[in-house]
Amino acid sequence: MxxxxxxxxxxxxxxxxxxxxxxxxxxxxxxxxxxxxxxxxxxxxxxxxxxxxxxxxxxxxxxxxxxxxxxxxxxxxxxxxxxxxxxxxxxxxxxxxxxxxxxxxxxxxxxxxxxxxxxxxxxxxxxxxxxxxxxxxxxxxxxxxxxxxxxxxxxxxxxxCAGITTYSPMRHWGVTQGQKVGVVGLGGLGHMGVKFAHALGAQVVVFTTSPGKKEDALRLGADAVVVSRNPDEMQKHTGSFDFILDTISADHDINAYINLLRRDGNITLVGAPSKPLHVSAFSLIMGRRSLSGSNIGGIAETQEMLDFCGEHNLTADxxxxxxxxxxxxxxxxxxxxxxxxxxxxxxxxxxx
CATH class of the missing domain: 3.90.180.10 (Medium-chain alcohol dehydrogenases, catalytic domain)
Structure with missing residues (x-):
């Protein structure tokens, strides 16, 4: 010792x-x-x-x-x-x-x-x-x-931590080139989610409550930014996402994002709100959509993530x-x- x-x-x-x-x-x-x-x-x-x-x-x-x-x-x-x-x-x-x-x-x-x-x-x-x-x-x-x-x-x-937490669910749900991927929140987790989705070839949309984050989201690799408090902006994306990564830890309306999924689309929680989220069964049933959670990754997958970052020159800001x-x-x-x-x-x- x-x-x-x-x-x-x-x-x-x-x-x-x-x-x-x-x-x-x-x-x-x-x-x-x-x-x-x-x-x-x-x-x-x-x-x-x-x-x-x-x-x-x-x-x-x-x-x-x-x-x-x-x-x-x-x-x-x-x-x-x-x-x-x-x-x-x-x-x-x-x-x-x-x-x-x-x-x-x-x-x-x-x-x-x-x-x-x-x-x-x-x-x-x-x-x-x-x-x-x-x-x-x-x-x-x-x-x-x-x-x-x-x-x-x-x-x-x-x-x-932030890297593997966002990489793992994207790999699990098969995010790949040409898919439409949403990232809810642009913080420590969200900014890595944007980088990974972009590197995997997806069309990336960031959802934020802060209009001032648009420029940074685009710099990080987003193709579009939606101010989630604007119902008209949200409505434009109804039923169009293959995958959404939700990084928000504060209480929020999860159904607003479930409704943006296409048929068989998935939304994965990596943020952990302290209060239970209210989920509408119909939001899931009507499109055979799924809601899941994810927690870091195994050792082999973490190594895969680091190697991926090396290949694409990705690091956290x-x-x-x-x-x-x-x-x-x-x-x-x-x-x-x-x-x-x-x-x-x-x-x-x-x-x-």
């Missing part, structure tokens, strides 16, 4: 502050990674402030961060895919039971015994796992990902900050004051 610098919160009301945490010595199957960049996800804020206490209560102290990019510094004797000096990444998962039907099918994200990158059960050291707001991390080789060398590393970090500004970034994130993700330059941790 060895100790590393990190930023942690001592309670739900505490700010993140400099700390020291333990890491396990690499076992024969482990990869040790010096963390270069770590993205800030909205779920970091929820868990630091224990806002998901009914589902996954936070254990303190907590070190968040599951959008990790770094460089391999040491590997175990049985590791075959990585060597010191390689670029590597870690997402939301650092282990699973590997034997359940979900794992066998490559869907580790649905494993009933998965280990989250932070605030999960640490079977090696006891207590809970600590995430990427730290100098280094040790992860089993099976849960480490390769990073395309041509991509900006700061922009890669959010791909480990990020604002890079030093770790000393992380509490300020949390407050700005809650105000949607970022385009479109924060990413921590972990070199700043060395000055602590």
């Amino acid at each position: 060895y100790n590393v610098k990190a930023y942690s919160a001592a309670s739900a009301a505490s700010p993140l502050a400099s700390a020291t945490i333990p890491r396990r010595d690499p076992t024969e199957s482990d990869v040790q990674i010096e963390i270069l960049f770590c993205g800030i996800c909205h779920s970091d804020v929820h868990q630091v402030r224990n806002e998901w206490s009914s589902v996954m209560p936070t254990v303190y102290p907590i070190v968040p961060g599951h959008e990790i990019v770094g460089r391999v510094t040491q590997v175990g004797s049985a590791v075959t895919k990585y060597q010191p000096g390689d670029l590597a990444a870690v997402g939301c998962l650092v282990d699973s039971d590997r034997t359940c039907p979900q794992c066998q099918a490559g869907f580790e994200q649905f494993c009933p015994n998965l280990t989250l990158t932070f605030n999960g059960m640490d079977k090696h050291l006891g207590g809970v796992t600590y995430g990427g707001y730290s100098a280094s991390i040790v992860v089993d080789e099976r849960f480490v990902l390769r990073v395309p060398a041509n991509l900006d590393l700061a922009g890669v970090a959010p791909l480990l 990020v604002e890079v900050i030093p770790i000393q500004k992380v509490n300020e970034a949390y407050e700005r994130l809650l105000k949607s004051d970022v385009k479109y993700r924060f990413c921590i330059d972990m070199a700043s941790l060395k000055s602590e």
Whole structure:
């Protein structure tokens, strides 16, 4: 075991502050990674402030961060895919039971015994796992990902959550060239949804409540922008979409978007409103439409996504900050004051 610098919160009301945490010595199957960049996800804020206490209560102290990019510094004797000096990444998962039907099918994200990158059960050291707001991390080789060398590393970090969260449902529902795809919301998730749909060859329409976002949506790859508060604009697209990705976490009228689907079209939720959505059965029945949800992706699919990004030169739009500004970034994130993700330059941790 060895100790590393990190930023942690001592309670739900505490700010993140400099700390020291333990890491396990690499076992024969482990990869040790010096963390270069770590993205800030909205779920970091929820868990630091224990806002998901009914589902996954936070254990303190907590070190968040599951959008990790770094460089391999040491590997175990049985590791075959990585060597010191390689670029590597870690997402939301650092282990699973590997034997359940979900794992066998490559869907580790649905494993009933998965280990989250932070605030999960640490079977090696006891207590809970600590995430990427730290100098280094040790992860089993099976849960480490390769990073395309041509991509900006700061922009890669959010791909480990926002990227795979939007890529996975598009792949599952077969988004391809010539289809009409809608993206509801243009935030951390939505901006990646636009980039992926455009790269897959779809005709992309962004739905937003903010007319001022039109120029940025077009820059990101949208072919058209609809102000969703305008019923006439919405009406023009009735029954025309093959697929819609809904990234909104606030309460909204889901039926307004279901009605935009063609026959057999699908709308997938990746945002998670706190209140149940009211769904009209007739909106689904009359066009054999479907409503579904999606949650990140398995390890193989996440690697596929990173490779796809390498081929198409795709990364997240990020604002890079030093770790000393992380509490300020949390407050700005809650105000949607970022385009479109924060990413921590972990070199700043060395000055602590």
